[in-house]
Amino acid sequence: MPLETQVKATIRKYKLATKKQKIIIALSGGKDSTVTAYLLHKFGYKIEGFHINLGLGEYSNKCEKAVRELCKQLNIKLHVYNFKKKHGNSMCYIRSAIQSKKTLKNCAICGVIKKWIINKGCRKVGADKIATGHHLDDEAQTFFMNILKGAPELNANTGPITRNVKDKKFIPRIKPLFYVLEKDIRDYAIREKLPVVFEKCPCALDSYRIQVRSFFETLSDREKRNIIRNFDKVKASIKVDEKIRYCELCGEPARNKICKRCELLRV
Numbered sequence: 001m002p003l004e005t006q007v008k009a010t011i012r013k014y015k016l017a018t019k020k021q022k023i024i025i026a027l028s029g030g031k032d033s034t035v036t037a038y039l040l041h042k043f044g045y046k047i048e049g050f051h052i053n054l055g056l057g058e059y060s061n062k063c064e065k066a067v068r069e070l071c072k073q074l075n076i077k078l079h080v081y082n083f084k085k086k087h088g089n090s091m092c093y094i095r096s097a098i099q100s101k102k103t104l105k106n107c108a109i110c111g112v113i114k115k116w117i118i119n120k121g122c123r124k125v126g127a128d129k130i131a132t133g134h135h136l137d138d139e140a141q142t143f144f145m146n147i148l149k150g151a152p153e154l155n156a157n158t159g160p161i162t163r164n165v166k167d168k169k170f171i172p173r174i175k176p177l178f179y180v181l182e183k184d185i186r187d188y189a190i191r192e193k194l195p196v197v198f199e200k201c202p203c204a205l206d207s208y209r210i211q212v213r214s215f216f217e218t219l220s221d222r223e224k225r226n227i228i229r230n231f232d233k234v235k236a237s238i239k240v241d242e243k244i245r246y247c248e249l250c251g252e253p254a255r256n257k258i259c260k261r262c263e264l265l266r267v
């Protein structure tokens with residue numbers, strides 16, 4: 001199935017958004033979120049961009065430049081969150097401080113902090129939905145990683161749209177590329193000549209995902225699709241705690257008394 005048809009089918013089947021809603025795309029500057037924005041715009045959705053400049057030197061400058069170029073081409077509004085300006089230091093610095101107290105991998109820390117910033121930032125600018133560039137390879141890897149970690153129940157929280165969480169502070173997240181293979185996204189971005197940074201993040205050196213990703217390189221497309229198919233079959237039967245609390249420290253949505261971001265920052 002051509003990529004565009006596949007994405008349209010996912011949006012329709014899972015009712016990801018309506019044309020009246022304001023969808024904010026979390027734009028990293030990479031191919032996945034860029035293609036997500038390009039397609040939603042092409043399909044006539046009301047979109048804006050949200051980018052976090054993580055302050056990782058030349059790499060972050062290139063990412064912000066690519067995002068600005070895309071938003072200019074699509075003629076959409078862009079919100080930029082400058083990590084260094086807000087926190088006084090880059091993500092690298094904050095992460096090293098956390099790692100001096102806790103053994104956690106780079107991407108695990110960055111991922112938690114980015115999610116917190118994206119939810120709060122997009123809510124402040126009136127988003128009905130947040131769209132990210134997660135694709136089939138990402139999701140199949142996550143599914144697998146959760147099983148290897150002995151926490152298959154975490155898989156209940158993934159899918160093309162966040163499940164059943166209704167809360168005024170929590171903006172539902174959608175993943176229009178959920179069923180698309182990464183290599184098809186890369187080909188599409190190149191074919192459409194989109195402004196994209198293909199370089200990997202310089203900090204993504206030691207992540208668990210990288211280990212899993214190299215194993216995934218040995219799998220066929222069919223096997224990757226099968227992982228997602230298995231996941232779709234079992235997902236509905238996993239019970240999830242849908243209750244949302246508010247973090248006692250920052251007031252943002254949390255599953256526990258303290259949100260994951262504040263747990264990291266208070267060490």
Ligand code: AMP
Pocket residue numbers: 025026027028032033050051052053054111114118131132133134
């Ligand atoms: P990652 O966790 O880096 O694989 O990114 C997953 C998704 O999060 C991307 O497809 C983007 O939608 C979003 N994202 C990642 N980094 C940023 C960033 N610096 N600014 C805004 N959104 C981001």
Ligand code: ZN
Pocket residue numbers: 247248249250251252258259260261262263
């Ligand atoms: Zn918090």
